Amino acid sequence: MAERSGFVREITPPDEDYSQWYQDVVTKADLADYGPVKGFIVIKPAGYALWENIQAGLDRRFKATGHVNAYFPLLIPESLLIKEADHVAGFTPEVAWVTQGGQETLSERLAIRPTSEVMVGAMYAKWVHSYRDLPILINQWNNVVRWEKVTRPFLRGTEFLWQEGHTAHASGDEAMAETLRMLEVYHEFLQTELAIPSRIGRKSESEKFAGAEITYSLEAMMGDNRALQAGTSHYFGTRFADAYGIRFLDQDGVEKSAFTTSWGMSTRVIGALIMVHGDARGLVLPPKVAPTQVVVVPIGANASTEVAAAARALQADLSLSLRVHLDDRPEFTPGWKFNEWEMRGIPLRLELGPRDLAASQVVAVRRDTGEKQPLPIAGLAGQLSALLERMQGELLARATRRLAEHTHTAADYAVALPILTERQGWVEAGWCGSEACEQQVKADSGATLRNLPLEQNVPATCLVCGAKAHYLALWGRAY
Amino acid sequence: MAERSGFVREITPPDEDYSQWYQDVVTKADLADYGPVKGFIVIKPAGYALWENIQAGLDRRFKATGHVNAYFPLLIPESLLIKEADHVAGFTPEVAWVTQGGQETLSERLAIRPTSEVMVGAMYAKWVHSYRDLPILINQWNNVVRWEKVTRPFLRGTEFLWQEGHTAHASGDEAMAETLRMLEVYHEFLQTELAIPSRIGRKSESEKFAGAEITYSLEAMMGDNRALQAGTSHYFGTRFADAYGIRFLDQDGVEKSAFTTSWGMSTRVIGALIMVHGDARGLVLPPKVAPTQVVVVPIGANASTEVAAAARALQADLSLSLRVHLDDRPEFTPGWKFNEWEMRGIPLRLELGPRDLAASQVVAVRRDTGEKQPLPIAGLAGQLSALLERMQGELLARATRRLAEHTHTAADYAVALPILTERQGWVEAGWCGSEACEQQVKADSGATLRNLPLEQNVPATCLVCGAKAHYLALWGRAY
Numbered sequence: 001m002a003e004r005s006g007f008v009r010e011i012t013p014p015d016e017d018y019s020q021w022y023q024d025v026v027t028k029a030d031l032a033d034y035g036p037v038k039g040f041i042v043i044k045p046a047g048y049a050l051w052e053n054i055q056a057g058l059d060r061r062f063k064a065t066g067h068v069n070a071y072f073p074l075l076i077p078e079s080l081l082i083k084e085a086d087h088v089a090g091f092t093p094e095v096a097w098v099t100q101g102g103q104e105t106l107s108e109r110l111a112i113r114p115t116s117e118v119m120v121g122a123m124y125a126k127w128v129h130s131y132r133d134l135p136i137l138i139n140q141w142n143n144v145v146r147w148e149k150v151t152r153p154f155l156r157g158t159e160f161l162w163q164e165g166h167t168a169h170a171s172g173d174e175a176m177a178e179t180l181r182m183l184e185v186y187h188e189f190l191q192t193e194l195a196i197p198s199r200i201g202r203k204s205e206s207e208k209f210a211g212a213e214i215t216y217s218l219e220a221m222m223g224d225n226r227a228l229q230a231g232t233s234h235y236f237g238t239r240f241a242d243a244y245g246i247r248f249l250d251q252d253g254v255e256k257s258a259f260t261t262s263w264g265m266s267t268r269v270i271g272a273l274i275m276v277h278g279d280a281r282g283l284v285l286p287p288k289v290a291p292t293q294v295v296v297v298p299i300g301a302n303a304s305t306e307v308a309a310a311a312r313a314l315q316a317d318l319s320l321s322l323r324v325h326l327d328d329r330p331e332f333t334p335g336w337k338f339n340e341w342e343m344r345g346i347p348l349r350l351e352l353g354p355r356d357l358a359a360s361q362v363v364a365v366r367r368d369t370g371e372k373q374p375l376p377i378a379g380l381a382g383q384l385s386a387l388l389e390r391m392q393g394e395l396l397a398r399a400t401r402r403l404a405e406h407t408h409t410a411a412d413y414a415v416a417l418p419i420l421t422e423r424q425g426w427v428e429a430g431w432c433g434s435e436a437c438e439q440q441v442k443a444d445s446g447a448t449l450r451n452l453p454l455e456q457n458v459p460a461t462c463l464v465c466g467a468k469a470h471y472l473a474l475w476g477r478a479y
Numbered sequence: 480m481a482e483r484s485g486f487v488r489e490i491t492p493p494d495e496d497y498s499q500w501y502q503d504v505v506t507k508a509d510l511a512d513y514g515p516v517k518g519f520i521v522i523k524p525a526g527y528a529l530w531e532n533i534q535a536g537l538d539r540r541f542k543a544t545g546h547v548n549a550y551f552p553l554l555i556p557e558s559l560l561i562k563e564a565d566h567v568a569g570f571t572p573e574v575a576w577v578t579q580g581g582q583e584t585l586s587e588r589l590a591i592r593p594t595s596e597v598m599v600g601a602m603y604a605k606w607v608h609s610y611r612d613l614p615i616l617i618n619q620w621n622n623v624v625r626w627e628k629v630t631r632p633f634l635r636g637t638e639f640l641w642q643e644g645h646t647a648h649a650s651g652d653e654a655m656a657e658t659l660r661m662l663e664v665y666h667e668f669l670q671t672e673l674a675i676p677s678r679i680g681r682k683s684e685s686e687k688f689a690g691a692e693i694t695y696s697l698e699a700m701m702g703d704n705r706a707l708q709a710g711t712s713h714y715f716g717t718r719f720a721d722a723y724g725i726r727f728l729d730q731d732g733v734e735k736s737a738f739t740t741s742w743g744m745s746t747r748v749i750g751a752l753i754m755v756h757g758d759a760r761g762l763v764l765p766p767k768v769a770p771t772q773v774v775v776v777p778i779g780a781n782a783s784t785e786v787a788a789a790a791r792a793l794q795a796d797l798s799l800s801l802r803v804h805l806d807d808r809p810e811f812t813p814g815w816k817f818n819e820w821e822m823r824g825i826p827l828r829l830e831l832g833p834r835d836l837a838a839s840q841v842v843a844v845r846r847d848t849g850e851k852q853p854l855p856i857a858g859l860a861g862q863l864s865a866l867l868e869r870m871q872g873e874l875l876a877r878a879t880r881r882l883a884e885h886t887h888t889a890a891d892y893a894v895a896l897p898i899l900t901e902r903q904g905w906v907e908a909g910w911c912g913s914e915a916c917e918q919q920v921k922a923d924s925g926a927t928l929r930n931l932p933l934e935q936n937v938p939a940t941c942l943v944c945g946a947k948a949h950y951l952a953l954w955g956r957a958y
Contacts, residue, residue, distance in 0.1 A: 033602065036559055037589060040552035042602055045617065048549045070527045073519035074591075074622055074638050075575075080515055093581050096554075098591065100576040101637075102626035110516060112553075112577065112591075123512065123521055132810075138524065143553055143622065147581035158580075159553050331611075 011343070013280055018224040019152075025274055026153045029283040029344045039151035039158030043267070046344065047154075049291035051161065051267055055141065057193045057289065058163060058265060061185050067137045067165060072119045074142075075110040081118050084243040090210020091115070094146040096158075112145040117211065117236075117262055120166040121244030128258060131170050131250050135178075139165040154271035155228070155479050162266030168246055168258040172237060175259035179235040182263040183216045186231040194269065195286040195395035196220050196276050197403050198230055199474055201451030206435055213237040219450045219474065221403045222275035225425045227450050227476040230272050233263035271479075276399050277368070283345030284368050286395050287388035292325045294318060294384060295346045296362075297337050299353030311352050314362070314377070321381050322388075342367060347391055348384060366391060407474075413463050416475070420445035426476035430459030430469025437464035441475055450474045490822070492759055497703040498631075504753055505632045508762040508823045518630035518637030522746070525823065526633075528770035530640065530746055534620065536672045536768065537642060537744060540664050546616045546644060551598045553621075554589040560597050563722040569689020570594070573625040575637075591624040596690065596715075596741055599645040600723030607737060610649050610729050614657075618644040633750035634707070634958050641745030647725055647737040654738035655714055661742040662695045662712040669709060673748065674765040674874035675699050675755050676882050677709055678953060680930030685914055692716040698929045698953065700882045701754035704904045706929050706955040709751050712742035750958075755878050756847070762824030763847050765874050766867035771804045773797060773863060774825045775841075776816050778832030790831050793841070793856070800860050801867075821846060826870055827863060845870060886953075892942055895954070899924035905955035909938030909948025916943035920954055929953045 011028055014021040026032050031047030034040075043051065059069075075098060082088045091114045098110040113119065124136060141163045151157050165182060169175040183200055190196040198218040208215035212234040220230045238257035241247070246258040277284040287293050296318075298311040308328060315326040325346075327337050334351070341349055351363040361374045364384070368391060375383050406425030410416035416427045420441070431437060431449070438449050441464060452471045462469045490507060493500040505511050510526030513519075522530065538548075554577060561567045570593045577589040592598060603615060620642045630636050644661060648654040662679055669675040677697040687694035691713040699709045717736035720726070725737040756763040766772050775797075777790040787807060794805040804825070806816050813830070820828055830842040840853045843863070847870060854862050885904030889895035895906045899920070910916060910928070917928050920943060931950045941948045 033605065035552040035598070036556055036601055037552060037554055040554065042552065043550040045547035045549050049547065051550075052548065068524040068528065069531065070524050071522040071530075071640060073514040073516060073521065074624065075516055075519065077515055095581065096577050096589075097579040098575050099578045100588075102573050102575075109579075110575075119514070122515055126512065145553065161550060 011280065011282055014223060014278075021278075021280075022271075022275060023153065025278050025282050025343075031270065031274075031283075032153045034153075037158070039148055041153050041157055043161070046291065047270060050270060050273075050285070050289060053289040053291060054193070054269060055163075057189055059141075061189055062139050062163075062165065065181060065185060067139045067167075069140060070138045071140055071142065072113075072116050072123065074113055076113055076116075076119050078109045078111060080122055081111050084118070084121075084211050084240055087117060087211030087240075091146075094148060096145045096147050113142075114144055114146045115262075115264070116140065116142075116144075116164055116166065117240055117260075118244070120262075121240045121246060121260070124166075124168050124258070124260075125245040125247070128168060128246050128248050131248055134168055134170045134248060134258060135174065136168045137165075137178075138167070139163055152271075154267055154274070157267075160266050160268065162264050164262060164264045167261045168241070169260070170248065170250065170256075170258065172259045175237075175261050176235055179214070179216065179233050179261045179263070182261070183218070183231075183233040186218050186233070186263070186265055190218065190220065190230060190269070191396060193286070193288050194273050194276075195288075195392055195399060196230065196269075196272055197396065197400040199403075199407075199451065199453055201453040201474060203232075203451055204435075204438055204449045204473075206438060207449060209234045211236065211239060213239060216454075217451050219476070219478075220272050220276060221399075221406060221426065221476075222272070222479065223278065224275070225406050225423045225476075227426065227478040228268070228272050228275070229450075229478065230269050231263070231265040234261060236260045236262070277395055278345070281339075282343035284395070285345040285347055287347045287392045290345070290347050291323065292346050293323045293388055294325070294348045294350060295341045296324060296326045296350045296352060297334055297341075298326075298328055299334050299351055299356075304354050307352060307354055307357055310357050314350070314352065314380070318381050318384065322384060347388060368395060410463060411459060411461065416463055417445055420447040420475060420477060423477055426450070426474055427463070428453075428472065428474050429463035430461050431471045431473035432462035432465055432467045433470045434462075434465070437462055440464050445477070447475045447477045450476050450478065490759065490761055493702060493757075500757075500759075501750075501754060502632065504757050504761050504822075510749065510753075510762075511632045513632075516637070518627055520632050520636055522640070525770065526749060529749060529752075529764070529768060532768040532770060533672070533748060534642075536668055538620075540668055541618050541642075541644065544660060544664060546618045546646075548619060549617045550619055550621065551592075551595050551602065553592055555592055555595075555598050557588045557590060559601055560590050563597065563600075563690050563719055566596060566690030566719075570625075573627060575624045575626050592621075593623055593625045594741075594743070595619065595621075595623075595643055595645065596719055596739075597723070599741075600719045600725060600739070603645075603647050603737070603739075604724040604726070607647060607725050607727050610727055613647055613649045613727060613737060614653065615647045616644075616657075617646070618642055631750075633746055633753070636746075639745050639747065641743050643741060643743045646740045647720070648739070649727065649729065649735075649737065651716060651738045654716075654740050658693070658695065658712050658714040658740045658742070661740070662697070662710075665697055665710040665712070665742070665744055669697065669699065669748070670875060672765070672767045673752050673755075674767075674871055674878060675709065675748075675751055676875065676879040678882075678886075678930065678932055680932040680953060682711075682930055683914075683917055683928045683952075685917060686928060688713045690715065690718060692718060695933075696930050698955070698957075699751050699755060700878075700885060700905065700955075701751070701958065702757065703754070704885050704902045704955075706905065706957040707747070707751050707754070708929075708957065709748050710742070710744040713740060715739045715741070756874055757824075760818075761822035763874070764824035764826055766826045766871045769824070769826050770802060771825050772802045772867055773804070773827045773829060774820045775803060775805045775829045775831060776813055776820070777805075777807055778813050778830055778835075783833050786831060786833055786836055789836050793829070793831065793859070797860050797863065801863060826867060847874060889942060890938060890940065895942055896924055899926040899954060899956060902956055905929070905953055906942070907932075907951065907953050908942035909940050910950045910952035911941035911944055911946045912949045913941075913944070916941055919943050924954075924956070926954045926956045929955050929957065
């Protein structure tokens with residue numbers, strides 16, 4: 001039995017070193033590898049197939065809500081980038097600059113897009129003349145570059161893949177409705193497809209997107225109780241329209257600035273998925289987005305051509321309705337294969353040995369619970385679909401329970417601080433709205449104000465200063 | 480009746496100024512716009528929807544032939560790029576260089592990928608150890624940048640979107656089989672989906688890809704009789720594997736270099752599609768890839784709520800099996816709409832007026848032939864599907880006939896020259912194999928050796944020098 005380049009090795013236990021556990025899962029589940037330039041990863045086929053399923057799930061929802069896709073250029077002239085003051089201040093420190101094209105030195109530096117508000121704004125200014133040209137509801141799938149100092153696969157990369165929606169509207173109300181609609185689309189998507197519950201709310205002034213009037217975020221809770229911002233939706237008012245000249249003649253004959261929004265979700269959600277569902281044995285994929293939902297492992301197949309043939313027939317039959325892989329490699333033991341597919345997070349494993357075959361059954365093993373059950377081969381596809389659906393639901397239920405259990409309501413700063421400092425979870429508490437109190441929490445605990453939940457049940461007093469609270473705020477240490 | 484920013488305007492007649500006609504179609508069919516940096520286009524929703532259908536058609540075929548998708552980094556360190564001598568010589572003159580990241584000047588320049596052989600080669604060297612790790616059959620969808628001096632939307636851009644397949648194999652035979660398999664996949668795809676016939680063959684030494692041992696190309700004939708290289712498939716032998724260290728321990732216990740291939744098709748095929756099928760009235764979309772296959776235009780709908788309701792019902796019904804758009808905008812006349820949808824290339828228009836409704840029929844108008852026919856509303860979806868299929872077949876038949884009629888067999892250089900110079904078509908003739916004769920044709924006529932067709936029926940003598948011919952060669956002026 002050959003070991004394939006020492007592929008199956010121990011994964012660092014998550015309670016020993018969570019960060020190392022994460023990186024072990026990324027590389028050992030074969031999702032990504034490190035490229036030759038620091039901060040740039042290669043998304044390997046197993047990771048990319050997951051991204052393709054995530055893309056499909058999002059793209060379907062974008063189209064169902066009236067959006068179309070387009071593609072805007074990678075490089076942005078510096079003179080264009082600097083037109084919106086807050087935006088440029090926020091992004092310039094992390095921009096990669098192209099200064100040479102072929103043999104010539106460029107007369108103006110070109111930024112590799114860190115995001116495309118600027119490019120899109122300049123084009124919308126060309127396209128929009130009348131209220132009839134609005135709304136514009138465009139999304140694009142692309143790569144962006146941000147020169148980050150500390151990088152981690154999927155979580156924070158110098159280059160990452162994402163989608164960025166950019167819309168322009170004739171009124172602020174309509175733009176705000178769009179901002180909230182896409183926030184809800186993300187929320188439902190994370191929940192339905194990735195089995196990730198998230199808390200949605202508004203960012204504080206200090207945490208909002210550079211150039212936005214309002215930023216909404218979705219915060220998911222990772223296995224180490226830290227928060228991960230899984231998506232954002234921004235309302236720009238007329239800021240970008242004013243800076244880039246998106247003006248239109250309204251029905252009343254008056255020329256006005258358009259109201260714009262943007263919203264994005266990235267390969268970062270792969271990191272979220274790993275940390276919400278993964279365990280000591282590796283990755284756990286929610287069935288809906290798992291590129292392979294079921295792996296069939298014949299037992300003692302070398303000895304029995306009958307088992308091998310039955311396994312092939314099973315795979316062919318199940319593939320009509322499920323995504324099924326048959327692992328009939330002769331050079332590995334069943335035990336080795338079990339480990340490998342568990343590490344890679346395949347939701348269900350089917351074991352088929354001579355005795356199973358004689359009994360016209362398979363043994364199905366759930367990746368998340370390890371639960372084993374014999375299932376009759378007759379009518380198996382339907383049984384497995386039901387099992388996968390149950391698993392998807394239970395993954396979400398478990399994550400939702402976890403999030404609730406680790407979100408603590410606190411009125412007393414002395415009680416809240418150790419919760420945040422020791423990463424026992426998040427704290428939901430009153431906030432007076434001052435940046436001083438926000439910074440105090442950060443200084444004392446390392447936690448940041450994640451967002452101001454959409455449903456505001458405002459407590460009486462501010463957690464930090466004890467003055468009257470104006471908001472309900474969610475605090476937590478974050479990625 | 481408002482004119483929407485003067486949207487519908489004359490398109491320059493193709494026989495007056497073909498190049499201007501092309502650019503008019505691109506912008507007036509709303510496929511693309513020019514970005515703020517020279518050579519960079521914005522692919523607008525109508526163009527991108529077409530690209531999405533092209534992607535889907537190709538991706539399905541790649542997966543059916545055993546390939547998986549992945550994603551490799553955008554930026555390549557200069558030290559890595561220069562390892563394969565021919566490759567670097569071919570690409571360095573057109574590379575865009577990143578020299579600054581955030582506030583720091585980089586110690587090494589980073590190239591924006593002009594293509595990814597180098598990056599993929601470096602990663603495959605990490606991944607391949609044993610013959611068990613081969614073959615690797617990976618494709619990626621991405622953007623690339625080449626600092627071109629003369630650019631034209633879709634045909635030659637500083638940035639373009641494409642797919643690049645990269646495979647590694649244990650033997651040269653297997654790699655060569657892969658190279659030819661993907662050439663055939665492209666050929667069938669162009670023919671089936673885009674209704675574009677192409678001539679496949681091997682590039683001459685002077686025209687092959689920088690770093691390749693052998694390059695195969697697909698050459699399509701545009702409406703002005705010029706050739707457009709619509710895709711390429713490269714066999715690298717062990718050149719890249721030697722340069723980047725893709726080495727494996729073979730079954731015989733000997734360490735060897737892998738054999739690699741790459742193959743690519745880009746948004747350039749959108750340009751091909753425009754020039755193969757377009758006409759004086761604008762774009763003509765082959766039904767299989769048309770984002771909208773049928774447009775329903777109610778006639779006098781303002782006056783008749785009954786017609787409006789019937790049009791909506793028709794759209795809903797037909798949308799179950801076809802991609803249908805209902806144009807019920809009250810502010811435009813039917814005639815204006817006819818022009819617009821013809822310009823945008825929608826394969827079929829359905830006109831529905833009060834008299835049609837009374838007769839329980841619609842009038843269907845084919846975009847390519849202008850042919851009108853009344854069709855009963857009962858069973859319409861089936862009728863339209865058949866009509867679209869016939870149209871797809873006839874577009875291909877017409878293009879195939881055109882290609883045959885404008886490909887001239889010539890033995891006499893004096894006869895061949897005016898055909899090439901005056902762009903009457905291509906010339907198929909004998910070639911001795913010398914670069915001198917190849918360059919002579921170019922100097923005399925502006926035509927290049929497109930390829931050496933796979934089916935080699937070698938004529939007796941070289942078209943240029945009259946010496947013994949070793950190849951059948953295809954010559955033509957090209958984009």
